[in-house]
Amino acid sequence: MAIALILTTSACTGGDLAGGETDAATYRKVVDDVSGRIPVQTIQMLTKTAAEDPRWFEEARLIVESWQRAGIPAELLAVRGAEVARRAFTKKDFDASLLVYGPMPDRIDPDNILSKFTSARAGVSGWNISGYRNAEYDAIYDAQQLAMNEADRIAAVKKAQKLLYEQQPARPFAYPVVGGAYRSDRWDGIQHALGYPVFNIWNSIGATPKTGKRTLVVGTVSEPLSLNPVALESPAAQLLLSHVYDSLVRIGPAGELRNWAAESVQVDGTRVTAKLRHGMRFSDGHPVTAADVAFTIRYLIDKKSPLFAQKLAAVRDVRAIGDSVEITLAKPSPSFVPTTLAQLPILPKHVWEKVANPAKFANAAPVGSGPFVFAGRKLGAEIRFRANKEHFSAPKIDGLVMIVLGGLDAEVGGLAQGDLDMLGDVQNVAQLASVRGKSGITVLSAESIGWAGLHYNMRREPFDDRHFRRALSLLIPVRDIIDVVLDGHGKPAGSPIASSLTKWHDPSLRPFPYDTRAAMKELREAGYVFDRRGVLYFPAAHDDKRLRDNNVPS
DSSP states (O other), rough: OEEEEEOOOOOOOOSTTTTTTHHHHHOOEEEOOOOOOOOHHHHHHHEEETTTTTTHHHHHHHHHHHHTTOOEEEEEEEEEEHHHHHHIIIIISSSEEEEOOOOOGGGGHHHHHHHGGGGGGGGGSSOOOOOOHHHHHHHHHHHHHHHHSSHHHHHHHHHHHHHHHHOOOOEEEEEEEEEEETTTTTOOOOOSSSSSSSSSSSHHHHOOOOOOOOOOEEEESSSOOOOOOOOSSSHHHHHTTTTTSSEEEOOTTTSSSSSEEEEEEEEEEEEEEEOOEEEEEEETTTBBOOHHHHHHHHHHHHOOOOOTTTTTTTEEEEEEEEEEEEESSSOOOOTHIIIITTTOOOHHHHHHTTOOGGGGGGOOOOOOSEEEEEEEETTEEEEEEEETTTTTOSSSSSSSEEEEOOOHHHHHHHHHHOOEEEEOOOGGGGGGGGTTTTTTTTEEEEEEESSSEEEEETTTTHHHHHHHHHHTEEEEEEEEIIIITTTTEEEOOSSSSOOOOOOOOOOOOOOOOOOOHHHHHHHHHTTTTTTOOOOOOOOOOGOOOOOOOSHHHH
């Protein structure tokens, strides 16, 4: 079999993509005879539509274009955000998916990200989107959970980051600067909060009218398909429902842990005891009891709630004792309170014990104990809430209306025109350029505690091969994405723990460079070849040096 390295002159100027096709051709392994070899199938890049989120779409487009120029067959698969969530999070029906880990407050603890790569969550129903399975990683992850002092936990967290960086089940490529905006000519009491900068529970409670208007109108493109907290499949709808359902604790605006429905929370090894605040009631008048909390935990586990069952996997027992709830964990977990109890909705037992199949329960009129009460919904148009004036942290406004819009541009435009009081979706600040500096509008922003990047589906070929994943990661035009799509509002990412989390982030994990030569080297080392037409083929049996991390049938 004749093998040739086709040599040409590289002319790489400008951004990452300049000269990429020439560079790739220079270092490809090209063979004349490909008989018996199998061509690599076209990779579909899952992303949101341009209409819904132009920046998600443009990031994916630039990556696909880069792969194509390097000779890797790829195409865009653009769908609505709800379908991205269904395919990536619920069904694991994708090749590569662009995802943005938003700045959720509980992401301040590294367990939020690290838990998404454990083998126990690699099944189709799990939160391990990539399907990554690695015993060494699992042991390191367990070590950070069991660490009894902060120094040991930091060391374990950094080991976990390094392994993910080396093996690339996912490729964080940017730490974006994110923000939101509101009509400061109409509202006082709005403060920047860690995570969701503008639309969050603290600002919904604290918003104080400057005019006679007493209903806060918020725009969103992320309408929840369901108001059923048990059936939630992604965190997007959780923010909205957290206005209706109380949790035992909440993450405060500065990232601090605050007691909420719990008057106190005590952790003693594997035992977590929460004492309920006195006098709370659900919106239908029933009192909130410890029995409701214990029921909630058992119910979410028994019914395999997509969003919460795995968060509660460490629970071995839960009991209501008077006005307290005692939770016994399988092992100590420093992250259980901030990442699980802070998100857990307290369900009314008298409502949900009658629901045998929550997956088919619409929960059309949610009953919760939160600072807002559900008031009505027009599907595809709006969701209305009224203030719960009996709540221990009652809102200063009378009501909240979520207006459903078709895209982020329409949302920003609605704020500029005065149709909206606040943006409900966290956005890269480049999206807010048209309202920054505009009279009567304030923009609040900060570096995200999440990241933008790709997940590779390691349940499928060729993504089970570490060489192939690393080759793809080396062909992401990060500089172009940040300069052009994000308008400079972000920085290249390396670690899956955001650089803004300085205590946990490992700065030695430098961002992958855009390097077509290194990418072609990864493919050559594994045994991939190109034919004279530029078609990419899997390694032949006699030359197969792939590093296959999962057992995928060949």
